[in-house]
Amino acid sequence: MKEKLTAYQYLLKDKLTGDKNRELIALLKDIKLAARQVSKELNNASLDNTIGDFMGNKNSHGEDVKKLDVIANNLFIKSLENGGNCAGIVSEEREKVLIFNNEVSKNSKYLVCIDPLDGSSNLDVNVPVGTIFSILKRPSIIDKTYTKDFLQIGSRQVAAGYIIYGSSTIYVITVGKGVDAFTLDPIVQEFYLSHENIKIPKKGHMYSVNQGNFYEFPLSVQEYIRWCEQKDEKTKRPYSLRYVGSMVADIHRSLLKGGLFIYSASKKAPNGKLRLMYECNPMAFIIEQAGGLAIDGKKRILDISPSSIHQKSPIFIGSSDMVKQISKFLKSKLFN
Ligand code: P6P
Numbered sequence: 397m398k399e400k401l402t403a404y405q406y407l408l409k410d411k412l413t414g415d416k417n418r419e420l421i422a423l424l425k426d427i428k429l430a431a432r433q434v435s436k437e438l439n440n441a442s443l444d445n446t447i448g449d450f451m452g453n454k455n456s457h458g459e460d461v462k463k464l465d466v467i468a469n470n471l472f473i474k475s476l477e478n479g480g481n482c483a484g485i486v487s488e489e490r491e492k493v494l495i496f497n498n499e500v501s502k503n504s505k506y507l508v509c510i511d512p513l514d515g516s517s518n519l520d521v522n523v524p525v526g527t528i529f530s531i532l533k534r535p536s537i538i539d540k541t542y543t544k545d546f547l548q549i550g551s552r553q554v555a556a557g558y559i560i561y562g563s564s565t566i567y568v569i570t571v572g573k574g575v576d577a578f579t580l581d582p583i584v585q586e587f588y589l590s591h592e593n594i595k596i597p598k599k600g601h602m603y604s605v606n607q608g609n610f611y612e613f614p615l616s617v618q619e620y621i622r623w624c625e626q627k628d629e630k631t632k633r634p635y636s637l638r639y640v641g642s643m644v645a646d647i648h649r650s651l652l653k654g655g656l657f658i659y660s661a662s663k664k665a666p667n668g669k670l671r672l673m674y675e676c677n678p679m680a681f682i683i684e685q686a687g688g689l690a691i692d693g694k695k696r697i698l699d700i701s702p703s704s705i706h707q708k709s710p711i712f713i714g715s716s717d718m719v720k721q722i723s724k725f726l727k728s729k730l731f732n
């Protein structure tokens with residue numbers, strides 16, 4: 397019988413050994429605490445009447461704010477601020493950075509970029525949603541923390557992860573030494589190792605895109621989608637279209653089963669919809685660590701130099717063979 401290790405025990409034993417990693421392990425525990433609290437809020441939402449819009453409130457991007465968006469954001473802020481292992485955060489739910497000025501946090505080595513509750517538009521219909529986070533090192537622990545300290549390219553991430561709140565709550569993380577997942581035991585309220593050293597299948601036969609935007613996409617993306625729909629036994633086409641409308645759910649399926657997730661630039665969204673710092677970068681780090689690829693259509697997501705904390709990026713992410721295949725269309729002179 398395999399030893400049942402908690403996330404803390406496993407990371408301490410295998411991935412984050414030594415004193416220099418104590419603060420990072422503690423920061424990952426702070427994130428785990430908030431994840432457990434959010435999981436409980438989501439499970440009770442319909443009973444506690446916290447499903448639904450938050451009195452027509454809108455976030456800094458003009459999107460309807462759900463009650464649970466606010467609850468989740470506050471829970472992560474509270475855990476990160478009180479944990480003292482993070483100097484400040486960028487959150488999808490806040491227009492500006494939030495710097496923690498308490499004595500312990502202000503000398504912390506790390507910064508966190510987070511989407512506290514991604515896919516919350518699905519909450520009312522009980523579709524899996526998630527938290528996505530990215531951990532960066534502060535350029536300096538002597539100076540104060542500034543917005544510019546967060547504007548680091550994705551390849552400088554120290555750790556990244558997501559929590560998917562589905563039929564079970566699963567915490568998927570990388571610290572740059574592969575990808576591991578931990579499933580919440582709801583009775584014990586502890587995350588235990590359930591998927592060790594996950595590798596994304598090199599080939600996949602599922603593509604994940606909002607087909608409703610087809611005629612908004614560049615011709616190259618339209619042609620790729622048409623290619624997926626053609627019958628060809630050798631390449632096991634037509635592929636299956638799977639789109640949940642919740643990035644964490646679509647990426648989690650691709651990670652475990654293989655596939656390609658697409659959120660392309662379009663006429664109505666020239667930079668796509670997903671945010672670089674707390675959606676594209678963390679997912680790209682995880683998928684690359686699992687052996688997949690992640691591009692914006694021209695370059696590696698993790699090589700993009702950010703200019704603003706909420707900037708968007710197109711993203712094509714998943715099984716390496718599938719990303720290479722769509723790259724041929726994206727770069728073809730026929731379609732550009
Ligand atoms: P669309 C959810 O709102 C989200 O941010 C991601 O989780 C998801 O992948 C995407 O937007 C869905 O967007 O435009 O297809 O509804």
